[in-house]
Amino acid sequence: MKEPPKEISLDPADWSAMRALAHRAVDDAIDYLATVRDRPVWQPTPDSVIAKLQAPLPREPQGAEQAYADFREWVMPYQMGNTHPRFWSWYMGGGTAFGALADFLASTVNPNMGGGNHVGNYVEGQVVDWCKDIVGLPRDSGGLLVSGGSMANFVGLAVARNAMAGIDVRAEGVAAIPQPLVFYASTEVHSCAQKAIELLGLGQAALRKIPADAEFRFDVSALERAIAEDRAAGKKPCCVIGTAATINTGSVDDLNGLADICQREKLWFHVDGAIGAVLTLSPTHRKLVAGMERADSVALDLHKWLQVPFEAGCAIVRDRNLHRSTFALTPEYLEHTERGLASGPLWFSEYGLQLSRGFRALKVWLSFKEHGVDRYGRLIDQTIEQAHHLAALVKAAPDLELMAPVVVNIVCFRYNPGGLSVEELNALNEELLIRLHESGIAAPSYTTLNGEYCLRAALSNHRTLHEDLESAIDAVRRFGREWAIAAASEGR
């Protein structure tokens, strides 16, 4: 046998240099988070940086030092901004320093959470059990951590499809289902439900959207009529998707009302609680989601209101066997080995789409231990109180208009100086939003309610102070007045 060549590895040639670089990165990161308030919430990425990010495949090493320097110069400054106290776009968490450190530790030990006998699986089991406690489902439910709400809803709806079809869908496919399945949701349902239904091969007609009521909630009596119609038409009502805090306005469906219907009609009850499932942690507001504990499956996010860094969602399915039998490729009786690395009772890959899985459980576990969930409950109350404060500021301003009731922590409003058509108001508010972003003062997002463009502030941010709301409102009104003056001088 010939002499083997000298091996290379991807470990650093000099561990002390890597250690020093990591310490510098820690200092930079802590500085970044501790001073976030001093920076603009958003600024555009310069064209010169965009050009640098269109490089050829690097063949030669640049080294960790140079790569980190490029990160600091090109990447760190031009972020989305959701770590900033005045970021209220879409619906996100801001992350935390300890959560980021947890991701470092997770990637250092770097286990594959698909299965096997190692401690990570017990950490994930612990965290998933805590999520069951939060939503009120029993600890013997199935559950796993996923990338976020979209995947958590996909998991729940996939199990619903397979459980309700009346045939073996895995074997025979959707085409063999004798009657077309119908899933019900309100028109305010998150778009990921449609994406899931389409990917599951059911077709868009399988998701029947019931017009929401005036407060953007599921119209329960309209649902009952729709179910009766569909049964009469030979279809098979299958699943009702209730939403615990909708993305547009934060409205919360009447989950007990929906659960009653599901019980009576023998339908699968799925709750999209990506935003609002964690309302149970607030003694004040938990009544909003009463009935969630009756669901067959629940989707929730940890990277929204609870501020765990991306990605962290959770899917919970009451019937663990139905959950497993939707995804597992080995039958339950085919045991894993009894000892060694390939043993162990927890094989999360049998409960979802991924086989290789990262250790996202660690940041959830460490964050829950750091803060305790009662603090999350107080934070939830605080953000809801802030939303009401923002709404009060809107109502108190003669040139601002509140566009939807504030139920939890989402506020939809617009600048309306009077005398403008809907189209003019839409264009004006669209322009004001962009000016707000470009000013770096605040970053709400927007939505359209009944054809009317609204500024939309989702106050899920753990760094927001009341003064941030006030300065944002001041900026909206100032930009609005500037626009009006410019419009008058141009004779618009």
Next chain:
Amino acid sequence: MKEPPKEISLDPADWSAMRALAHRAVDDAIDYLATVRDRPVWQPTPDSVIAKLQAPLPREPQGAEQAYADFREWVMPYQMGNTHPRFWSWYMGGGTAFGALADFLASTVNPNMGGGNHVGNYVEGQVVDWCKDIVGLPRDSGGLLVSGGSMANFVGLAVARNAMAGIDVRAEGVAAIPQPLVFYASTEVHSCAQKAIELLGLGQAALRKIPADAEFRFDVSALERAIAEDRAAGKKPCCVIGTAATINTGSVDDLNGLADICQREKLWFHVDGAIGAVLTLSPTHRKLVAGMERADSVALDLHKWLQVPFEAGCAIVRDRNLHRSTFALTPEYLEHTERGLASGPLWFSEYGLQLSRGFRALKVWLSFKEHGVDRYGRLIDQTIEQAHHLAALVKAAPDLELMAPVVVNIVCFRYNPGGLSVEELNALNEELLIRLHESGIAAPSYTTLNGEYCLRAALSNHRTLHEDLESAIDAVRRFGREWAIAAASEGR
């Protein structure tokens, strides 16, 4: 308006304490990685630790210090072991220190990579373009980073379904497809293909598995016959799944042969390159995957041979419009805003299942820059050379038996002292594997080839040295002899 309450946040009360904790964590993590060789590759998690991980939901804060102490004591020691030089189970990367640091930085800046105008999207665009360069698809292909091979294959097969169905599957569902679709793969295809086909609603019969040839490769002539049979039976051949390095043995399908058939028969050509797509980085071995560049879609992993920490996979689809039109919920002509945070040309959520997405692009970008891909190519060559060295050790030992040809870096072998039945050999080797794990010496995994249980070493590990292979082989033979002596004394 009443005086607002004093706000809390989840930021640390004392940034300097958090900074100090983060520095301690860095020192512990660097120590952990730099000394990994000194520890056992695997040890079971003690029952006392498992018990601690079945706690009630923590209501009160324990603080970051205590949470970290629990991590160090309960979690850090009982890992899967894939950071260790003698871990060769399944098929994994070991991660790197700089890759872990990248995850810390990603979670510090914590952008949501679903879309919007911020630099992260350009980083992901850069990384995905590099992946296109690696597999040989044009830069105007569609692509996005995903959790790993399972999701990358799901994406490719979902696009194939929708592109080949002949109807609007999103609108009408799978049941409206006039002729049953058939996807083809060899019996050695990864199980995630079946999972994807089932979830997509197509039914198991839609995945026709063609028996692999004697070298565990796709039997191209059997494929041609199957396509003809299915056409004659009124089915619609739709897609061929070629595998660039199978999980069991590392065999590589004849991708040019499959591409020729797909071209002639007008089928979608999907390549599962989770393991082997990156073989193009080796000038010596890239010919193995010749033909991959003709694929319509390719799945690859960065967290396997390239050692990026979990999770990092990539899906690439040659026709960007077909890719987008499978997942996007807004039509192309409906533009995002022109300026501000909600503008930007790259909305990766329109190319996959997730809406909220983490910044996994950063660790890929930083790792590629740190090492340069030529080093990856040398590492690939090294691991293949190590596999041949291990195979040579097996062949040179009279009591060991090589069970499959070594094509890339997977070696299947068993201990066979002679005179035992297949069942006895299977039981013996199963026991030897567990003893290897429990000894902490080495962690190969196992597979079953033609009913025969094999020890299986996937040498994807960047820390393995030749001496590790030799000590593992010594241990297998020693445990085997001990077993034989014990069996003789027990009169077995």
